[in-house]
Amino acid sequence: MCQKEQLPCPGARRIDLLPGLCYVGKTVAQPAPAFPARAQQEKSMPSDDCLKKLYIEPTARCNLRCKMCFRNSWKNEVIGDMRPETFHKAMTTMPDSVETVFFGGMGEPLAHPDIVEMVRTASSLGKRVELLSNGTLLDARRTAELLDAGLDMLWLSIDALDDGRYAQIRRNSQLALVKEHIVEFNRQRARLDRTVRLGVAFVVMKSNAHELALLPYFSTYYKVNEVNISNVIPTDEHTASEVLYNNVVDWGLGDPAPMESSPRIHLPLMDWQDPAAQEGLRSLLSTSMCSVYLSGQRVSRAARHCRFIDEGMAFVKFDGHVSPCMSLLRNATLYWRQKQRETRSHFFGDLAEQGLDEIWNAPDYIDFRRRVRNFEFSPCYRCSLCENWEQGLTDCFGNDAPTCGGCLWSEGVISCP
Numbered sequence: 001m002c003q004k005e006q007l008p009c010p011g012a013r014r015i016d017l018l019p020g021l022c023y024v025g026k027t028v029a030q031p032a033p034a035f036p037a038r039a040q041q042e043k044s045m046p047s048d049d050c051l052k053k054l055y056i057e058p059t060a061r062c063n064l065r066c067k068m069c070f071r072n073s074w075k076n077e078v079i080g081d082m083r084p085e086t087f088h089k090a091m092t093t094m095p096d097s098v099e100t101v102f103f104g105g106m107g108e109p110l111a112h113p114d115i116v117e118m119v120r121t122a123s124s125l126g127k128r129v130e131l132l133s134n135g136t137l138l139d140a141r142r143t144a145e146l147l148d149a150g151l152d153m154l155w156l157s158i159d160a161l162d163d164g165r166y167a168q169i170r171r172n173s174q175l176a177l178v179k180e181h182i183v184e185f186n187r188q189r190a191r192l193d194r195t196v197r198l199g200v201a202f203v204v205m206k207s208n209a210h211e212l213a214l215l216p217y218f219s220t221y222y223k224v225n226e227v228n229i230s231n232v233i234p235t236d237e238h239t240a241s242e243v244l245y246n247n248v249v250d251w252g253l254g255d256p257a258p259m260e261s262s263p264r265i266h267l268p269l270m271d272w273q274d275p276a277a278q279e280g281l282r283s284l285l286s287t288s289m290c291s292v293y294l295s296g297q298r299v300s301r302a303a304r305h306c307r308f309i310d311e312g313m314a315f316v317k318f319d320g321h322v323s324p325c326m327s328l329l330r331n332a333t334l335y336w337r338q339k340q341r342e343t344r345s346h347f348f349g350d351l352a353e354q355g356l357d358e359i360w361n362a363p364d365y366i367d368f369r370r371r372v373r374n375f376e377f378s379p380c381y382r383c384s385l386c387e388n389w390e391q392g393l394t395d396c397f398g399n400d401a402p403t404c405g406g407c408l409w410s411e412g413v414i415s416c417p
Contacts, residue, residue: 130152131151134178136177153197158202200224330345379405
């Protein structure tokens with residue numbers, strides 16, 4: 001079994017800030033990094049290649065229409081709720097190795113009429129239960145029901161800390177209402193004899209990046225334990241103009257070859273509120289001529305790897321289809337540098353026909369996880385985006401779909417809680 005993360009103390013807070021968010025300056029001109037050699041040492045499948053975290057999409061419905069949401073780019077997708085028999089099949093056939101059941105996906109979980117019983121069922125099986133919500137439906141009654149059902153962590157999606165900007169991003173919602181719900185959630189969880197954590201998922205863009213500095217204050221005031229910051233997924237020309245990682249995906253940060261040949265610069269702790277220290281750090285992080293270490297830890301991004309595969313995750317869509325990751329859950333259109341890419345859903349089974357354990361242990365799914373661990377895919381974002389990238393049917397190494405080299409999650413700039 002995997003060891004669960006231990007924070008230094010119950011009141012500790014963590015902010016997961018993607019390295020790509022720092023790199024907003026211009027790169028220093030240099031030759032483009034060479035393609036990594038495809039003939040690399042084969043990684044053997046780890047002995048613990050087991051399903052540890054199961055994402056359940058209770059519904060594809062949502063009560064909001066956020067301007068930067070990935071839902072806006074869906075193509076021919078059906079909207080619906082997960083049926084009781086589908087959820088029952090997932091719970092009764094998931095491998096014993098599953099430690100966490102996460103209710104999320106691309107809809108609002110609290111819009112499902114049976115969400116409380118779904119949480120109760122997962123908790124009764126001894127699983128850690130987390131749920132991601134936009135917070136608008138989290139009234140006092142629903143909060144009490146979820147806590148009574150055994151919820152271990154609530155994630156709230158909040159993409160602005162200013163009332164006006166929040167209303168612009170999250171249509172049909174008000175930040176003041178969500179804040180009221182947070183206060184009530186904190187009041188009720190404080191009375192429990194167990195620890196329930198609160199997290200915030202924040203999508204950063206050019207228009208709200210200045211609010212990152214406010215997140216520690218917001219988190220302290222509202223007793224937020226953890227913050228997950230992700231970049232925005234470019235689904236049209238407007239959201240493409242909002243991205244903060246145009247340069248980062250070109251660099252090859254995280255690839256061994258470029259990092260081995262570049263000088264290492266080790267930074268000590270400084271007073272980061274000092275303008276001089278801020279400017280110095282900004283300058284270092286805005287160049288691709290060196291690798292930067294802060295207190296002994298390299299500031300980089302884990303590019304060309306899949307967190308979903310490496311950490312043993314899988315997704316169950318509301319209709320029962322099982323996908324290995326968030327990126328392959330829907331048919332959609334990605335917009336990048338005046339080009340469109342067709343992202344196509346890919347499933348390894350259907351709970352209407354097989355159990356979850358059978359799907360996970362199927363030879364084709366095992367082989368896919370092996371290929372992703374070795375990342376046998378062409379490095380699309382280090383190259384001119386050809387028609388293979390646009391169509392998503394194959395890549396330049398001859399791989400058939402799914403071709404993970406064109407995935408922004410694998411580039412380390414998109415992150416899910």
